[in-house]
Amino acid sequence: MQQYANTHSMRNEILSLMVQNEFEGDCFVEMLDYTIDLFESQVLGSDYYGYHNIDHELEVTYVSLLASRQEKIAFSKDDLKYLYVAALFHDFDPQKNVDKPHEESVLRFISMDKKLRELITTANLDLEIIKALILRTTYPWAGKLKEKAQEQIKQCFQNSDLTRNDQKYQQHIMDMGWYLSVVDRISGYALGDFSKAMEMAKMNAHALAWSPSLIVRSSVAYFEELLNKETDMSKTILKAIPKQMRKNFFDTVLSFMKIRQQEIRIQADYSYENLKLVPTIENMSMRKDENFKDALYDIFLELPRPLQFEKEKFKESLEDPQTILNTLRLNGKDGEIVGFSKGGPLEKYKLREEIRDENYGLGNTIFLEPLALKMGYWGLKGGSEMRHLFIMQAHSMKYRYLTSFALRDVIRARITKEQAEFVTLFDPERWDYYRIKI
The missing domain is CATH 3.40.630.30 (Gcn5-related N-acetyltransferase (GNAT))
Incomplete structure (x- = not known):
């Protein structure tokens, strides 16, 4: 599996998957191009040195379609369209004052942007369902962040004619959002080798104003949490992507763990005064x-x-x-x-x-x-x-x-x-x- 090095090649791969999944109508291609233009006009394109740039957005969109034939949740054609739109815009926060997107800013933008509203209407999709999916990608999905997101999702379900009185469909959307949230965390690490993963970790650390001493430690904690707390969905998604991408992901996890062991050894030597x-x-x-x-x-x-x-x-x-x-x-x-x-x-x-x-x-x-x-x-x-x-x-x-x-x-x-x-x-x-x- 090649590592997609630029926006143009990622765009082509996404278009190819859209054809395979029978996305009819120019509005979906327009959405893709509109997203790329928006990110680049807000200086959040490939040159933006933060984790949440256009590359991340396109990688998540690509993998959410690529892994969609997984065995855990049956996705309809409409489900895939909802996942596609939610993935495209899940981190778009043009007014960001920190790199980590603020879900409320993302929702405000997609609710108020006239062009995007028109495209969603043309695609015959319900904006409230898209908002619910984006809210479910809130990370970490725990504590007050989770409680707040759940309240907002409940409101989205109330606002939509499609979900208001349909508990089963509401649960299905929550499962779709769960799938998207794990794809969000796996995709970048599956689409390249360890040097790409380390660059992503440095980008994340730099953009979140972390000390460099936290890069490896936090990366190991991130992967352990993903594989231990999201075991079912992680396994499901990893099984559904090509073998080389699976290998990329696990090579990266093992490499970070190996470097962490070296760090601990260095710190032990330093504390025992074996190292000056x-x-x-x-x-x-x-x-x-x-x-x-x-x-x-x-x-x-x-x-x-x-x-x-x-x-x-x-x-x-x-x-x-x-x-x-x-x-x-x-x-x-x-x-x-x-x-x-x-x-x-x-x-x-x-x-x-x-x-x-x-x-x-x-x-x-x-x-x-x-x-x-x-x-x-x-x-x-x-x-x-x-x-x-x-x-x-x-x-x-x-x-x-x-x-x-x-x-x-x-x-x-x-x-x-x-x-x-x-x-x-x-x-x-x-x-x-x-x-x-x-």
Whole structure:
């Protein structure tokens, strides 16, 4: 099974399944194209670095049709049309101020968008049923979130002539929504190899403003919950998709578990003091060494894409005498490199255009790139030690200010400790640009 790398190829695969399932009428194709246009016009296309972009929406739509011949629930032709529309729009939240879509915003949009209302009417579908299906994809389906969604679903059933007095049909729609909610959580991990899955995990972490130390731990918890609490539906869907997609999914689960074991081993060694993290200032002869450059570049590539600053010039910048660089090594100054901190004069960086830094051009500010550590070494204080070493080097080079990006909560904590100040805030990521006086 190929990994669908772009919107165009996913669109073609969905169109092919629509033909197989006898979706008659241009309105369904129009809906697909309208969705793609909407996401891209709201900057939520493939370039949006968040989990809930157009790729996710199309993957869920594709797999919901692909796995529809599963053995647990018998879907009618109309059911498939409802699943198709609900999958297409289940995460569309154009006003998002965090990456995770807010179901109420999604429902508000599909209820008020004139063009979409017309297309749903032309398709002869009931908007209330579509809303109920989307509400059932609420995650996690537990506690107050579940209670609130159930109340809203009850209201949708009340509002619809098709469901108001039909308990059996209401239950069938709940089962359809259950199917869609599990497809929502499996699809992206079945449509590609582990490198795609890891990129998705990083996207999710970056967009939800998580610490990198949570990426693997949270991914393992996510899969365990899916396979343990949604065993029946997960098995049903995985059985209904092609063998290669099943293999992709389970390879990904096993790979995350293996990395988690390595993380626990590293943390155990660190806590037993079998492992020391040594921040090291690297001299220029080392910085010119090709093996050294390759080792740092591999760690650099582990960062989420938006945090890979000046990627094309990365190796070249290591030899620049204006670049401040230190590494984190294991057990001594010649040990294995597991991380680094790097930066240079602010003027050498092309930052996001929204940033208006009053010191730009004055030569008084050093920019610290996002700290880079190998997976497994986050959360052991090595990052903060490298950062302090970097600040000391910047001070010795007579810089007056340091700017960088960090999670909003981290910057808030530095306001009292380091007199940090916010320069530019970014939503939905909450990964903000800040300044400290050196």
